[in-house]
Amino acid sequence: MAAGKSSVGWEVFTQLSRSGVKVAFVDTDQISLCHPLPQDVTHGLRARNLAAMWANFRQEGMRCLVLAGFVGTSEEVREYTTLLPEAAFTLCRLRVGSAELKERFLGRGWRPELVEEAVAEADALDRSDYADVCVDTGGLAVPEAARLVRERAGGWPGALTAPALPRDLPRRPPAPQADAAPPVPVLWLRGATAVGKSTVGYEIFSQVHRTGVRAAYVDMKQIGALDPADSRRLKARNLAAVWAGYRAVGAQCLVVSGEADSDDALQDHAESLPGTAVTVCRLHAGPATLAERVALRGRGGGPAIPGDGLRGLGPEALKRAAERAAREAEALDRAGAGDLRIDTDGRSVREVAADVRARGGNWPNLPQGAR
Structure with a gap:
């Protein structure tokens, strides 16, 4: 550590x-x-x-x-x-x-x-x-x-030869059978840059697994780091791969944060999760709050996530990032994206997480005896 x-x-x-x-x-x-x-x-x-x-x-x-x-x-x-x-x-x-x-x-x-x-x-x-x-x-x-x-490590990775690529993989997994078990609850957190998707998502995941429910969590930014690549396709496939691993060890619900910047992208990613019921929660914050959170990330605050593009940026770059985040939030509001809209201004992470779960029907709301 x-x-x-x-x-x-x-x-x-x-x-x-x-x-x-x-x-x-x-x-x-x-x-x-x-x-x-x-x-x-x-x-x-x-x-x-x-x-x-x-x-x-x-x-x-x-x-x-x-x-x-x-x-x-x-x-x-x-x-x-x-x-x-x-x-x-x-x-x-x-x-x-x-x-x-x-x-x-x-x-x-x-x-x-x-x-x-x-x-x-x-x-x-x-x-x-x-x-x-x-x-x-x-x-x-x-x-x-x-x-x-x-x-x-000897000049790692050393000389690289052209890879023999495997055959193309199917874009989407097969649909679940009609007699499959009840759908597994998935909570997908969406929102503008720096609104708190990962922080709130991880808090919800922590709250759920502390009750004894076997919960899983995926931050979409962390499963598709390949440069350059078809990021959307790769992340959808990797989400399916990781979720299959979690299900194999008995995961009863899944929290996903980020990387659904359009309805089409969200649909692609959600189709990587057959046999699930996806609830999309959009976190919202006003321009002043987003600017504060962008600045905090720039100073190294918040979770230490590899590849955080805000960390270490100068004042002008952070200002531009905050302005972009505000435009993202406005566009999502106009589109009415998500099943739930949760305001985060002036609220702690725990308060937001509790509100998300309550308004999501006491998410994950597993049947009696499932715990």
Whole structure:
């Protein structure tokens, strides 16, 4: 925790895509958001979802993939390599000294009570020998750490040959049978940039799984990082792949955030979820609130999501982003998009999440005995 896996991984992805390499990025945390689950099935779930997404990335012409996530033993590594025999894995462990690790961890403002656990975890990894490469990121800016990772890994990814692409995959999964089980509830959060889709979506997911309901969560921005690619098609396929993995471990409902910028896109994505009943909730905020949230993201506030395009922007760029967000919100309002419209101005994340669930019929409102 806090060694820089997601940040450095995204930077490696960015450097390669800028150089013209068709590269993909996956954060394993983002493809295992299904709780509550026994701890010992987490890597198996991540590995199965990654393997299912792999075919979709390859069909779009992926030449290499950056995978960010935690593994602590060679046995855990084998859960991934066994399911992807065509992949040539290079395992790079990032490390940082205890003092800087504590500083980074506490600087996140998330679960500060776990800081000692993070230090103990790092000490245990320092005694391990399963990685191919180890890079100390202490004192390094993220771009420099990414450059050093690639250098230590032999100029990764090295020479790339043209991939033998798999046959084209069907665009949509088959429709469910007429005698299928009752539809699984899906809540899809839509709205303008910075309105809070991911934050509210994750809060709803957390509220539901804390009641004992096995819930799943997908942030659409996190399942289609391939540059360049047909993003809409890829994300629809990857959504279907990840949802199949979650259903296989017993997910009873699904929360999805973002990436439905038009009714057609939403329809494409929703058709990746056969056997579900999708409720679309549009979050709304006024121009002043959107400007505040855009500025907060620009300063590094909010969830640390890989690839956040607002993080680190200057004042003028953030101003333009806020103006775009306001136009997006206005257009969605004019269109009357969504089954529900929820105002978020002046309200906490928990208040908004509670309102969404209440107005969505006590979502997910599972039948008695389903929990």
